Amino acid sequence: DAGVIQSPRHEVTEMGQEVTLRCKPISGHNSLFWYRQTMMRGLELLIYFNNNVPIDDSGMPEDRFSAKMPNASFSTLKIQPSEPRDSAVYFCASIGQGGDEQFFGPGTRLTVL
Amino acid sequence: SQQGEEDPQALSIQEGENATMNCSYKTSINNLQWYRQNSGRGLVHLILIRSNEREKHSGRLRVTLDTSKKSSSLLITASRAADTASYFCATDYSSYKLIFGSGTRLLVRP
Numbered sequence: 001d002a003g004v005i006q007s008p009r010h011e012v013t014e015m016g017q018e019v020t021l022r023c024k025p026i027s028g029h030n031s032l033f034w035y036r037q038t039m040m041r042g043l044e045l046l047i048y049f050n051n052n053v054p055i056d057d058s059g060m061p062e063d064r065f066s067a068k069m070p071n072a073s074f075s076t077l078k079i080q081p082s083e084p085r086d087s088a089v090y091f092c093a094s095i096g097q098g099g100d101e102q103f104f105g106p107g108t109r110l111t112v113l
Numbered sequence: 114s115q116q117g118e119e120d121p122q123a124l125s126i127q128e129g130e131n132a133t134m135n136c137s138y139k140t141s142i143n144n145l146q147w148y149r150q151n152s153g154r155g156l157v158h159l160i161l162i163r164s165n166e167r168e169k170h171s172g173r174l175r176v177t178l179d180t181s182k183k184s185s186s187l188l189i190t191a192s193r194a195a196d197t198a199s200y201f202c203a204t205d206y207s208s209y210k211l212i213f214g215s216g217t218r219l220l221v222r223p
Contacts, residue, residue: 004155042214056209093155100144102156104157
């Protein structure tokens, strides 16, 4: 199993640009999480999907952030327009039915200039 | 905030020594998990302890949980240079939501 796959691994963009981060969860996992990690705020849960349905998006910081999960094997996190304070490492994680352990992807390091 | 707090923030030890990290949290939990993060990588699950358990072992890892004090500790015995990483506790308050602590940065000197 390839584990959770995220792309791109690094993204550098200018303020105001749209950014799309992608995630492929582990096959068979039915829950997916997007996290953001910064030095100041640590690891924060942004949104949680279960069976492709957004269950909890209370961690999404602003309307500039949106996430979709069109099918069980793909999710996107979009920031439009991006701002310098969005610079962080964004992680995707997935979990299987009835499981407790979250499997994390390698993350996308986003830098907004 | 329901975030767990870890102590110490940073720990430097010699290879072969034991490393102990502590985690405190604020409200009742279903379980508590420990994760490791190597620099520039994602988090890796190490061990889970349920609220009705007091101690759990996995290889060189020993985790304790004291629900009356709302605290947990992670002990790594006979540390190795490869154990150098950040360690996070994560508390499970609901069926899915993990709240991560701020982490302990462990440096194991060869």
